[in-house]
Amino acid sequence: MSRLNIEIKNLNKYYGKKQALQNVTLCIEQGMFGLLGRNGAGKTTLMKTLATLLQKKDGEITVCGIPIENAGEIRKIVGYLPQEFSMYPSMNVSEAMDYLGILSGLSLSERRERTEMLLKKVNLTEHKGKKVKALSGGMKRRLGIAQALLNDPKVLIVDEPTAGLDPEERVRFRNLLSETAEDRIVILSTHIVGDIEATCEDIAILDSGKVLYRGTVDQLLDTAQGKVFTKAADRNELPKLKQELAITGMHTQGKKVYVRFLSEHAAAGAEACEPNIEDAYMLYLLRNGSYTPLSESEFGSGGDR
């Protein structure tokens, strides 16, 4: 049996003249893998390419040893949950699972068995007779995971799965993903740092189609050690601070404002503090020239960021 991994070498992808992916090289092993990046970073393009929904311009991709060009074989071992999806609204949960099971080439007994097991896993058993259109956002996402696991894939690709979910559903969904990653590769694409922090050990940061970082979460945090500071200042100084500092957070207290910022060197009057993943992520964007300063309105709102 071939190794459970995904190898991407020098992957390039264009939309017309715009390059969406630039020499992307990644090796993804079993377990949860987080792909972090802003909107437009190329995450969905990479995910869709791995799911055979887009064709690469050049480079090499193998999924568990199978070249991506062999789309038929890839589809047998990949499960995909797109960012935006739904199902035929007139179908109920069981019918939708059954229909997709048929499309996955499962026999009747396999479909029954897998549907029952997966609905139980995603806690939708008691809703199996409910129309898809009647499901809440969270339930629909869980159904999405269930359908993606129908063919027991070696690779599960999940694109922005927690967008729009309330905190409780988000936590439940993260746990579900972590459970499914026990015996397969799960690639989680998101722009929400918290999702990555809670579920992934291995991550990559993608920006403007390029891989800015590849490594573990701990290594990412290490790179930001000594680069994150806090500083108290008068609120009137905010516009000036905005010009001078790469601010990642702030909160106000009376006439004082406490800013958290990134800097390669210690700044006067500032105290070094423990970085979090968000800081480290922002540091990579800053180094890549992609850091976007907070706007005036964001400064004016007060409170924590």
Place this chain on the structure above:
Amino acid sequence: MLFLQELKKTVFSVAYAVFVIVTILSLYSQGALDFGDSRITMPRPGENYGTTQKEIPEIIMPAALEELWGEFCENNYRTYPIGFIKHVKLSDREQQQVAEILSEITGVSKEEILRMRQDYAAHAGTGNNNGANTDFVIGGDGNIQAGSDGSYVISLPENDTDNAQVPKDVNDLSITAAPETLLSVRGDMAYSRFRILMQQVDDILGSGSSYAADSLIGFGVVPLTYEEAVQRYNAFIDSDKITGGYARLFSDYAVAMTMSILPVFLAVLMCTKDRRSKMSELIYTRNVSALKVILSRYLAVITAVMIPIILLAYISNASVWGQYSGSEMDYLAPLKYALGWIMPSAMISAALGMCLTELTNTPIAIAVQGFWWLFDVNAGIRSVASSYALFRLAPRHNAGAMSCFRTQDYLDNFRRLVTNRLLFAVLSILFIAITVIIYEARRRGSINEKFSFKKTASN
């Protein structure tokens, strides 16, 4: 299994319910669901056996001339360019052209023709006329007698160009005052030349008139002889086995009114449903082949549209079974005609719908099929040959129940019909093959990335 799922999806949809209702209402409105009052009986000597159309120049030419003269006088020509009646009013220059043609056909000078028309107009203005076609006798006495041997005796005006062709007294040509005045086809007028001239009239009128070369036979109405009536009846009994004729009549209505156009709606909805339900990517990433998806969906649409049609064909056909009890009947005739005659039209309608929808991701196929259907159906049934033309979307045949379903015409044109139906079946398969290729290309992003760049690139 996938086929059954797709069939279920199709059948349990609002669009399908609408399809069934529209189909039933359309056929019911034409009386195609109940032929109970159209029993065909063995002809008896001395009866009126109805008429038939034959390309007999001696009949066609005077009849066509009469029609043309009447419309020329009123400057009100009836045409059917896309089936619906259109009254054409010609300009003075065009009327002059028609007058020239009338002149060549009759031997009467163009100036005289125009003066006669002015007289007509003057009488019409005083309210003395009841219509040119009724009071103005043209083309001889029009006396056509069917001989007992099947021949026709046609009384024509004297062929004296000096006297008969040119009216002795033009005043006699006044519409109401001189019903016996003759304006007849020149004796030396060759039928081939007549056809050319009439086609020119049709061209002036913008086509779609009864003067078109392939429509002229419509003027060749002759009474059926007893022997022909018996022969027609025997063909109905022996070849059609009674039910075949009724099945053909039903097919004629069904293929023209519903099955050449309605399946495209179901096909388009089927193909856009994934996108509308945001389910495309969930399906694209399955390991099912594009061929299996498209073929299952196509067969589901065809099955869904054919089931009610076959049922209605049997309901329609069974309405006459009781009237022929004791006679030998072919009870499979409704099924045979539904599959052989109707289904290829449904196939091409659905196939074109799926192909264009997958290609463009729009419902443009409905417009394309709609225009094709409108053009084809309204091409009418001017002649047997045009009804069985190679590219006829909806082959037409029956002129009505009392025609005994034109069994002989059907048998004579059977190979043309089969060729037509096979052609459409093959074209349908070709469209489906193209659809499979498009679907796979869209699935791999080869088409999507060209048309949906912004959406894809925004994440």
